[in-house]
Amino acid sequence: KAGVTQTPRYLIKTRGQQVTLSCSPISGHRSVSWYQQTPGQGLQFLFEYFSETQRNKGNFPGRFSGRQFSNSRSEMNVSTLELGDSALYLCASSLRDRDTEAFFGQGTRLTVV
């Protein structure tokens, strides 16, 4: 059974650009959550999707957005990139909307220059 797949693994963007990251959850899983990991702030929750609906949202500016498709694949978008957006972005997949376990992908390393 394939794990959580995040693409791309590495990305370099320029300030002011926008970026889209992709996450394919484990087959059959319907919940996808996104986290930002930085050395200074640690792991911070961005948002969670279940059945194409955003269920929870963390404390991030509106430049951060996401969506989930009918096949449970999810994308997150960051517009008007800032240097501080450089981070490892992790996607987590869960079977149900109120699950007790999350499976993480390897992450996308975004560098903003």
Added chain:
Amino acid sequence: AQSVTQLDSQVPVFEEAPVELRCNYSSSVSVYLFWYVQYPNQGLQLLLKYLSGSTLVESINGFEAEFNKSQTSFHLRKPSVHISDTAEYFCAVTRGRTGNQFYFGTGTSLTVIP
């Protein structure tokens, strides 16, 4: 709101020595507790979890953690560490029944010295 405190940011320990990584949490509601491990340039892997029942939970690679409700702690222990245990360890909580949002501690970097 929930919060997680990992008291040690870095823990060096000699190979085959015991180790304890400390985790305390605060929550006004019942939570589920987890330890995740992260190797360099990798995502998070679940090490063990406490949902209910026995307060002592074990992983397949020799780690164990004990849920202590009165002290709101979930410390991770291993009686004898191996070089391959060198990694970043994260303690996390979730309310579970109200969504899949996890709250993570800031992590503890475990370095096993040969």
